[in-house]
Amino acid sequence: MSRSRKKGLPFIKIVAILIACTAIASITAGCSGGGSAKKTLNILCFQGYADDTWVKPFEKQYNCTVNVTYAGTVEEMYTKAKAGGGQYDILSTDCGSVQRYYEAGLIQPLDMGQIPNTSKLSQFFQKNADYKTIDGKVYHSPIVWGSNNVVYNKDKLGTLPDSWSVLWDPKYKGEVSVTDEANNNVVTTAIYLGFKDPYNLTTDQLNQVKAKLIALKNNCRELTNGFDSEKNALSTGETLASVSGYDSGLILYLKNTAKMNVGRIMPKEGIYIWIDGWVLLKGAKSPDLAQDYMNYILSDEVQIDLAKSLSFGAVTPAAKSALDPYVCSLTDYDNIDNIKVPIFIMKNPENVDLRTQIWNDAKAAS
Amino acid sequence: MMSKNTQADRNPPADKTAGQTKPRGKGKKYLVGLPITVWLVLIIIVPILIMFATSFYKKVGSNIEPIFNFGNYAKFFTDSIYIPIFFKTLLLALAVSISSIVLGYPLAYLVSRKVKRFRNQLYMLILVPLWVSYLVRIVAWRAILGRGGVLNTLLLDLHLIKEPISLFIYNPFAIFIVLTHISLPFVFISIFTSLEKIPKNLINAAADLGANGPRTLKEIIIPLSMPGVLSGFTMAFVTALGDYIIPQQLGGPNGLMFGNLIVSQFGYAYNWPLGAALGFIMFGIAVLILTLSNKASASEGYLE
Structure with missing residues (x-):
């Protein structure tokens, strides 16, 4: 075995080496050739x-x-x-x-x-x-920009009130979902509770949030992780109302592909937005x-x-x-200036570790 | 007792073949081991050491600082969330490994000892799930267990239920079912292999000495297949212990497992030191279990 290998390189190896050489040559040529002016x-x-x-x-x-x-x-x-x-x-x-x-x-x-x-x-x-x-x-x-918001099945639920309270409503127990993200859930809960600065909460406020998070979790069918899982939850009827960080994409998918009648709330307590x-x-x-x-x-x-x-x-x-005009009618994504409810822009919170822990505690509670 | 005596008789032929493949020089032998050692060190040892070091660091503000402290490990004991969830996870892992063995042993026994025709085909068929990606299997289980899923549709069509049942999925039960499904092929393989290793003449001897089927099973086959059962158990246990994707995807609001607690320290929380410490605690438990099962299977019997 070893003797025959020493005699000469097999044809395929030679070809491979040649290809590698030309590739390296062309890469270096590309760098030295066009780099000076551009x-x-x-x-x-x-x-x-x-x-x-x-x-x-x-x-x-x-x-x-x-x-x-x-x-x-x-x-x-x-x-x-x-x-x-x-x-x-x-x-x-x-x-x-x-x-x-x-x-x-x-x-x-x-x-x-x-x-x-x-x-x-x-x-x-x-x-x-x-x-x-x-x-x-x-x-x-x-x-x-975009918002973390509740997208829902209008065929089944009719028109929902414009309030975060739908997530806690016992009428929808086992029919709603939120994302499995500590900070987002703490922020929306703080907005729902009417706290002025949802990114800078006192210990007392955080305790109130935690109690609400436990109730929220117990009202949920599942905790979603990402767009695909939100899409799946709503389109298969696993949930009737789901929080999503990409609500416009979800609305378009449900309306155009899943042929659903879809709604989104404009929470009167305030809307939670992110800006990339x-x-x-x-x-x-x-x-x-x-x-x-x-x-x-x-x-x-x-x-x-x-x-x-x-x-x-x-x-x-x-x-x-x-x-999409329908998306705009629900979200005002064409111009944020048309939004009438308070707007909370995503910010670095007072203590990320504490928020992570609060959400974990809520999930561990029964 | 009986198995030990019989093994002594079988040892000589095994030794013969081992002698033939012995490498010639000692130096050469080390050289052969070099690539795998380098690979092991780079891919496994070094990352584990980095993780171990990180577990003693501290998160200050948004940064991770190399300040040596035991605080992350202390958290495991002082914070009331970790130990209960850890035991919940251990219990789940135990349930998963036991159920995989209860299902996997008869299956392996059947394929190994009872089936004559289509034996290889059957073996392959059991391993087919391994060809399908882990995530795809999770999605498939969603389609089976979901409200509008296969199982509910079937029950509705059979008029056994009037409304779809929500209890199949998004709870710890779903995690248990799917982890068992994931572990089953591994458990099957290890039990199957150990059953295959049992020499036919032992069984013939048992028959000659007047043992009936159940007695042979009890005295010969089960004891001699214990190493396979143990390694299958370990495999299933460790898989179930560390998994966080299935609890996250199918566990619902009450499916929090220890793996999820570890993961939650990464990403947005950016508390790698705490995550590493929790990870290391789990890693330690896994190593402990592996060692115990290795010891147990080593003392159980040696067929080679």
Whole structure:
């Protein structure tokens, strides 16, 4: 055996080596050939925020190369950013995590002069900048927004009252579901209880929340984890009303694919929203280009493209035409300024560990 | 007693074959072991050591700081949530492994000893679930046990029930059923293998000495297949102990298991040190069980 191997490389191996050589040669050629004049923008984001539809025109317009790396989870994103060391210029994150990136020393403030399209934002986003401002400096430039909300089967339930109370209503025991996420459940419960600042709760308030969470859990059919599980719960009739972080996607799926009559509440106690946006990483190699991209995302064309491909809430009023009219009638995703109820923007809470523990305790209670 | 005597008679032929495959030089032998050692160290030992180190770190604000402390381990004992859930999980794992053995043993016995035609086909058929992805099997169970699922539809069509039953899924019972289904092929394989190893002449000898079927089963087959039962038990137990996906997907609001508590410290909570400590406690229990079952199966009998 060993003797015959020494005689010569088998044909397949030679071919493999040749292919490897040409591949390496072409990669190095590509780097040295085009690198001198063109700038590069390295983006780390969730799938959908750097689509070819608008990235290709951007590359042309700014004569640059955009490299996109996708992360699947919040965790992966954070770990990649931590290990990055200048590997990425910007990344997409929900507004609630900005504080965490800041405390980890991973991000730098934005130069708002370079993002003039900020003036296109809906009034609400211009007036409420607390969530993205730390020590007077802005760290987050929005892409889209959405809400954690109750989507329900209108065929079975009729029209539900616009209140979080439906989740606790004994009439719907075993017919509702919430997501298995500690902080989201604590926040919505705090909003339901009428607490002024659902992100900064006192010990007494947290205890009240915990008692309500136990009741909430006992009213639930299941605890969902992600869009697929919410889709499954409602479309198979396992639940009749489910909380989802992607309500517009759920409405469209149930209406168009599952042919259901679907509703969504606009809770009078207040709506809980998230905003996904870009943060500029420390050590970014092309900070100017990065902020040009943030600005570009807020242009009317890209907002329309985003609305078409993702159906999340548009941060500027320009994308109205591209959003589904029925979704807009339920959610005001075309313009947040039309919302009449209090709006709570997702923020870093007072104590993440405590909230995790409270939700675990609620789940362990019977 | 009887099994030990008979084994002594069988030992010589086994030794002969072992002598032939002995490697020539000692140096060469170590060289052969080098790749697997490197692989073991890199893929298993180093990550476990990192995890072990992390379990003594501390979360300060949003950051994990390498401040040595036992606080994470202390939490397991002081926080009232961990120990009850841990015992609940142990109990579930125990129930799953016992039921897999109760189901798996007769199945393995049947295929190994009783079936003559289509034996290999039957063996493959039992292993078919292993070809299907773990997540797909969870989805399939949802389609079986759900309100509009196969089971409810069947019961409705047979007019045994008037309304769909919600009790099949989203509770600990569903976790038990699905974990048993997942563990069964592994338990089957290990019991089947140990049954196959029992020499025919032992059974013939039992028959010659006047033992009837049940007696042979009791005196020869069951004792000699115990190593397989034990390793199957271990496999099922460890699988059920650590699983968190099935409780999360099918366990419903009361399906919280210890694995879920560990997972909840990662992701948004970003408390890796606590997660690592809880993970290590579970890891320790798993190692303990593996060691005990190894010891037990080693003293049970040696056929090779």
